[in-house]
Amino acid sequence: MTPDNQTTVWTRCLEILRDNLNEDTFRTWFGPIKPISLEDQRLTIEVPSDFWREYIEEHFIDLLSRVLRREIGPGASLVYKVRILDDIFIEQRPKGGRVRNAELPIPDAGSHYTGSVYAIPGLRKLNIEPCLNPIYNFENFIEGTCNRLGRSAGLSIAANPGRSTFNPLFIYGGPGLGKTHLAQAIGIAVKERFPEKVVLYVNANTFQNQYMNAACSAKSANNGNKVADFLRFYQLIDVLIIDDVQEFAEKKGTQGAFFHIFNYLHQSGKQLVLTSDKPPVDLQGLDQRLLSRFKWGLSAELLPPAYETRLAILRAKCAREGVAVSEEVLSFVARSVKTNIRELEGILFSLIANATFNRQEITLELAQRLVDKIVADPKCEITVGRIQEAVCNYFGITDEVFLSKTRKREIVQARQIAMYLSRSLTKTSLSSIGAQLGGKDHATVLHACNTVNDLMDTDRSFRGFVHDIERVLNSPE
Numbered sequence: 001m002t003p004d005n006q007t008t009v010w011t012r013c014l015e016i017l018r019d020n021l022n023e024d025t026f027r028t029w030f031g032p033i034k035p036i037s038l039e040d041q042r043l044t045i046e047v048p049s050d051f052w053r054e055y056i057e058e059h060f061i062d063l064l065s066r067v068l069r070r071e072i073g074p075g076a077s078l079v080y081k082v083r084i085l086d087d088i089f090i091e092q093r094p095k096g097g098r099v100r101n102a103e104l105p106i107p108d109a110g111s112h113y114t115g116s117v118y119a120i121p122g123l124r125k126l127n128i129e130p131c132l133n134p135i136y137n138f139e140n141f142i143e144g145t146c147n148r149l150g151r152s153a154g155l156s157i158a159a160n161p162g163r164s165t166f167n168p169l170f171i172y173g174g175p176g177l178g179k180t181h182l183a184q185a186i187g188i189a190v191k192e193r194f195p196e197k198v199v200l201y202v203n204a205n206t207f208q209n210q211y212m213n214a215a216c217s218a219k220s221a222n223n224g225n226k227v228a229d230f231l232r233f234y235q236l237i238d239v240l241i242i243d244d245v246q247e248f249a250e251k252k253g254t255q256g257a258f259f260h261i262f263n264y265l266h267q268s269g270k271q272l273v274l275t276s277d278k279p280p281v282d283l284q285g286l287d288q289r290l291l292s293r294f295k296w297g298l299s300a301e302l303l304p305p306a307y308e309t310r311l312a313i314l315r316a317k318c319a320r321e322g323v324a325v326s327e328e329v330l331s332f333v334a335r336s337v338k339t340n341i342r343e344l345e346g347i348l349f350s351l352i353a354n355a356t357f358n359r360q361e362i363t364l365e366l367a368q369r370l371v372d373k374i375v376a377d378p379k380c381e382i383t384v385g386r387i388q389e390a391v392c393n394y395f396g397i398t399d400e401v402f403l404s405k406t407r408k409r410e411i412v413q414a415r416q417i418a419m420y421l422s423r424s425l426t427k428t429s430l431s432s433i434g435a436q437l438g439g440k441d442h443a444t445v446l447h448a449c450n451t452v453n454d455l456m457d458t459d460r461s462f463r464g465f466v467h468d469i470e471r472v473l474n475s476p477e
C-alpha cells in the first residue's frame, strides 16, 4: 500500500527536522505527532495535548514553518488537531486563534452538582496555611535529564499559575525521586511571586480523611452542610497540590468529591498539581472520568537520576549542611545508590552523623562500611539498576559499553535481557525501563521482551544465561 500524501510529506518534513534538532528533542516532540490530512497546502497534524501544541509553537514554529514551505510550497499552512479526551478533538491554527484552556469545551460527565455551591457567599480570601516545607524549593532541586520536563513545567506554572496549559500538572515516578519536593517547590515559587494567591499542599490521605470526617459527621448530626463546607473550602484555592493521588484508589466518595473540586478549579482557571507513583494509564481503582482529566495537561515522569545528577545532589546537600566531604567519597556514594534520592541523601547524612559523633574524618572506608550496611540489605529490592549491574557482571561488559549506542550483537542481546528481566522482575513501566537502559523508547523494550521470549523457547544456552542472571538477582547477598 502506498502511503497517503500527508504521510509522505510529513515523513520528508521529519527527515529535515531530525537533521536540525538533537535526537532526544526530535523524538520527544515529533515522535507522537500524526499527519491527518493535506488539502490545498494545508497540513493537519494531530498532537497529543494542548500543551504539546503550545510547546511546538514556542520552540519549533520557525523551523517547522520553513520546512513546511519547502515541502508543501509557499502557501503552506498548518492546523493542529488536539486530543482533549479519548474521542474529542479540537482544531487550532498556529498563533492567533489561540484558545485558552479554561475556554475549552469541558464535557459534563453526569454532574449532579447544583449551581448554588459554586456561589461562595462572603467567603473570599481566607488566610489558608499552604502547608509547604520551605526546604523543598526550586533552588534546592537539582536539575538533570531525569527531571527536566517536570521541573521546567513547574517553573512555567510558578510564573503563570492556572494560565499555562500544564493544567493539571501530573508528576509521577518511583519512590524517592523528588515528586513531593517538586510539587512543593511549585507552591513555594507561586507564593513568592504571588503572595495573595491561595496555595494549598495536601497529601491524598489527609484529603481523604477530611472528606470522610465531613461525610460522617454530616450523617450522624444530620447536617448535610459539612460536605458542602468541605467542597467550598477547596473551591477557594488558587493552586491546589495533591500528593500521592494513587491513594484515592477504590475510594469512591473521595474520588467523587475530588472530581467536583477538580472541575470547579479547572474551569475557573485555577491550577492543579498532582503527584502519583504511577502514570495515569496504570492507576487502578480510579474512576475513568478522573483519569481522563489527569491527562488534560501534562504528565511528567521523574526518572532515577544519572550519576552526574546524583553527584550534583550530594554536592549541593554538603554545601547546604556546611560540611566538606572529599570528591572521592562523594563519587563513591553516588555510584552506590542509583535509584532513590532519599536513600542517597540518607547515606550522606548518616556518614556526616557517624563522623561527627565518633569524631572521625569522613573517609572512603567509613563510607564503604556504611554503604555495605545500608545498601546491601539482603531484602534489597530488585531494580532496573541492579538488573543492569547483574547483566553487565555476568557478561563482563562495562556500564559505558552497555549504555553506548553500539549495535554489536552480544551487547544488543545483553540489553535485551536486561529489559526482559526488568519487565518481569520489577513493576517499572516500559518507558521508564527504556529510559534507564540507554534511552530507548517503550516500543524497543516491548520488542526486546518478545525477542527474549522467543529465544528462550528455542535456544537452550540462551535460556541458561537468563536463568543464571535471574538466580543472581534473587539470591540474598
Ligand code: ADP
Pocket (backbone or CB within 6 Å): 136, 140, 141, 142, 143, 147, 173, 174, 175, 176, 177, 178, 179, 180, 181, 182, 313, 341, 342, 345
Ligand atoms: P518522592 O515524593 O518522589 O518519594 P521526595 O520528593 O520526598 O520523593 O524526595 C526524596 C528526597 O530526595 C527529598 O529529601 C528531596 O529533597 C530529595 N530530592 C529529590 N529530588 C531532588 C533533586 N532533584 N535535587 C535535590 N534533592 C532532591
Ligand code: MG
Pocket (backbone or CB within 6 Å): 179, 180, 181, 243
Ligand atoms: Mg512523596
